[in-house]
Amino acid sequence: MPDLSRLDPLKPVLPWLLLALGLVAPFALSAYDLNLLARFMAMGILALGLVVIWGHGGILSLGQGVFFGLGGYAIALHMKLADLPSGEIPDFMVWSGRDSLPFWWTPFSSPAFTIAAILIVPTLVGALFSWAVFHRRVGGTYFALITQALALAFSTLIISRQDVTGGFNGLTDFYSVFGFGLASPGTGSGLYWVTLVVLCVAFVALRWLLASRFGILLRAARDGENRVRFLGYSPTPFKVVAFAIAAMLAGIGGALFTLHAGVVSPALIGVVPSIEMVVWVAIGGRYSLAGAIVGALLVNLARDAVSSAFPELWLYLMGALFIFVVTLLPRGLAGLVKGRAT
Amino acid sequence: MDALFLNQLFNGASLASLYLLAALGLALSFGLMRVINMAHGEMLMLGGYLAWMTLLVVPGALGIILAIPVAFIGAAAMGGLIQSTLIRRLSARPLDTLLATWGVSLILQQGARDLFGAVGVEVRAPEWLTGSFVAFGVTLPSARLFIILIAALVLGGLALLLLKTRIGLLVRAVNQDRMMASASGIDVKRVDFTIFCLGSGVAGLAGVMLALLGPVTPNVGQSYIIPAFLVVVMGGLGSIVGTTASAIILGLFAALAQIFVDVSVAQMLLLVFVILFIQVRPQGVIAVKTRQLDA
Numbered sequence: 248m249p250d251l252s253r254l255d256p257l258k259p260v261l262p263w264l265l266l267a268l269g270l271v272a273p274f275a276l277s278a279y280d281l282n283l284l285a286r287f288m289a290m291g292i293l294a295l296g297l298v299v300i301w302g303h304g305g306i307l308s309l310g311q312g313v314f315f316g317l318g319g320y321a322i323a324l325h326m327k328l329a330d331l332p333s334g335e336i337p338d339f340m341v342w343s344g345r346d347s348l349p350f351w352w353t354p355f356s357s358p359a360f361t362i363a364a365i366l367i368v369p370t371l372v373g374a375l376f377s378w379a380v381f382h383r384r385v386g387g388t389y390f391a392l393i394t395q396a397l398a399l400a401f402s403t404l405i406i407s408r409q410d411v412t413g414g415f416n417g418l419t420d421f422y423s424v425f426g427f428g429l430a431s432p433g434t435g436s437g438l439y440w441v442t443l444v445v446l447c448v449a450f451v452a453l454r455w456l457l458a459s460r461f462g463i464l465l466r467a468a469r470d471g472e473n474r475v476r477f478l479g480y481s482p483t484p485f486k487v488v489a490f491a492i493a494a495m496l497a498g499i500g501g502a503l504f505t506l507h508a509g510v511v512s513p514a515l516i517g518v519v520p521s522i523e524m525v526v527w528v529a530i531g532g533r534y535s536l537a538g539a540i541v542g543a544l545l546v547n548l549a550r551d552a553v554s555s556a557f558p559e560l561w562l563y564l565m566g567a568l569f570i571f572v573v574t575l576l577p578r579g580l581a582g583l584v585k586g587r588a589t
Numbered sequence: 590m591d592a593l594f595l596n597q598l599f600n601g602a603s604l605a606s607l608y609l610l611a612a613l614g615l616a617l618s619f620g621l622m623r624v625i626n627m628a629h630g631e632m633l634m635l636g637g638y639l640a641w642m643t644l645l646v647v648p649g650a651l652g653i654i655l656a657i658p659v660a661f662i663g664a665a666a667m668g669g670l671i672q673s674t675l676i677r678r679l680s681a682r683p684l685d686t687l688l689a690t691w692g693v694s695l696i697l698q699q700g701a702r703d704l705f706g707a708v709g710v711e712v713r714a715p716e717w718l719t720g721s722f723v724a725f726g727v728t729l730p731s732a733r734l735f736i737i738l739i740a741a742l743v744l745g746g747l748a749l750l751l752l753k754t755r756i757g758l759l760v761r762a763v764n765q766d767r768m769m770a771s772a773s774g775i776d777v778k779r780v781d782f783t784i785f786c787l788g789s790g791v792a793g794l795a796g797v798m799l800a801l802l803g804p805v806t807p808n809v810g811q812s813y814i815i816p817a818f819l820v821v822v823m824g825g826l827g828s829i830v831g832t833t834a835s836a837i838i839l840g841l842f843a844a845l846a847q848i849f850v851d852v853s854v855a856q857m858l859l860l861v862f863v864i865l866f867i868q869v870r871p872q873g874v875i876a877v878k879t880r881q882l883d884a
Contacts, residue, residue: 307684379864383871385822388625388683392818393864399815400857407853518815522691529688562699569692573685574678 292500294539296493302533305469310394314369316516318498325361343410373494402517417512532581603733605840606740610795611817614788620827628694630810636660636796637805668789701807709806825873
């Protein structure tokens with residue numbers, strides 16, 4: 248992105264600074280705080296995807312929670328099955344009067360299938376969904392509204408199918424993942440390192456992707472979709488691939504978040520959380536990968552600090568943040584850094 | 590089965606009326622300004638609370654009739670405030686407008702929660718609205734008939750306004766070609782403002798109708814606004830006829846789907862239906878013909 252970074256002295260340093268903090272954190276933080284940080288980093292992985300579609304693609308998705316949830320539920324199904332004595336079914340199913348496992352639960356007892364599902368299902372759903380809308384040249388505000396309807400439909404469906412999804416309470420009480428006990432401190436810090444590595448890999452890969460011809464065309468389609476068509480390109484595949492990548496990152500983030508938080512539920516993936524995900528990126532800076540990570544960390548830290556003490560205050564603050572950032576700081580914190588430099 | 594079908598058909602008609610009242614304002618402003626106000630659902634909520642307050646002051650049988658203009662004016666004023674302080678500044682950035690007005694929506698919801706409590710308030714419908722008629726073996730509650738009637742009246746009034754008055758002429762001119770309208774001396778910002786207030790007012794009125802059906806809660810608007818968004822997506826840009834047709838289609842679809850599946854699946858099917866509809870007619874039910882490339 249030479250156009251965005253040429254005049255910005257802090258920009259090349261910021262990712263290294265974040266990496267240094269990430270490397271030091273396990274030795275400086277308590278197990279509780281490290282777990283919290285790891286959760287926020289998992290959300291940062293999702294935020295990176297939003298930079299690709301929203302910042303560089305001009306595609307606003309108000310339904311990233313759906314893909315976050317697909318990843319989260321995939322790993323949750325696996326952990327639920329892993330803890331079960333053979334032949335039994337999860338307790339909430341018994342309470343809802345079921346006597347057998349639904350067929351689509353069964354393959355999740357395999358770790359390989361689960362990992363494949365986390366990577367493939369959100370990507371595929373994202374690709375099909377966005378293709379269905381984009382190939383008919385529907386986009387912009389319409390697309391944002393449709394993604395919001397998707398978030399509503401998905402979370403309502405999960406809540407209503409209590410007997411097979413755990414309903415409103417979601418899935419929780421996990422004890423082990425892939426043979427590692429979740430209670431042991433080693434697993435906690437191990438998962439932290441996994442999250443850090445995934446975040447770094449995603450960051451580097453997207454940085455390369457956005458600087459490549461793909462990134463140039465994505466930005467071109469954002470700024471003048473018809474001009475791109477006149478130049479002989481169809482913008483649809485670029486937008487669909489971008490959306491699928493964002494969906495995949497959201498799914499991976501959701502799976503890692505579920506591991507750290509020990510719960511996945513509709514309250515984490517519905518309409519309101521989905522749009523909150525956009526505000527992380529809006530605050531950090533929608534064009535900046537590092538900014539999005541910072542935004543996800545800062546907003547969630549603030550949320551954790553404020554909402555435990557004053558839950559009502561958080562919603563006012565959140566609303567004010569939306570208005571403030573969008574009207575006065577459209578490039579987010581990253582834009583602030585750049586503005587001072589120029 | 591037949592009675593169930595007719596019953597759902599009737600429910601669909603009243604659901605369509607609510608979708609229409611909620612979507613009209615969205616569609617009008619979207620046609621003019623290409624922006625969607627995410628706090629539009631809170632105009633419904635505001636209308637509901639204003640109806641409740643009106644009935645506290647004027648309890649009699651005619652309180653609900655008085656509540657309609659009160660809710661209209663209150664919501665129109667709130668809409669005007671949002672438009673002139675926030676949306677006008679952002680009009681060139683439709684996606685950012687979505688986010689900023691979502692912020693307004695959060696604040697208004699929490700404000701209502703702090704003022705009126707999270708549980709919600711009950712509006713007691715007057716006696717002439719609590720009865721029901723029986724026709725073709727189906728019970729038709731008066732309140733729902735009233736809602737259909739009001740929606741028809743609002744639609745008729747709006748059509749008259751747009752087709753027969755000078756304001757309507759200006760609105761249609763800006764809708765067709767903003768630049769030319771502005772060049773020929775029309776104050777487009779005032780047209781924007783007027784239409785935004787009008788649309789918010791209609792939503793406030795829809796809030797009164799919601800109050801007749803159930804308790805008014807801080808997030809009462811949320812359950813109707815997302816279907817209303819889908820109505821706008823499917824309606825076609827800036828077309829009142831298209832918006833009306835798509836509200837009827839979606840209202841009937843949602844109600845009839847519930848014969849076979851439960852509410853949550855019906856919601857998913859509604860979304861699938863809209864996406865399938867886009868495959869056939871991406872320009873919406875009614876597309877206003879234009880030679881513009883980027884409409």
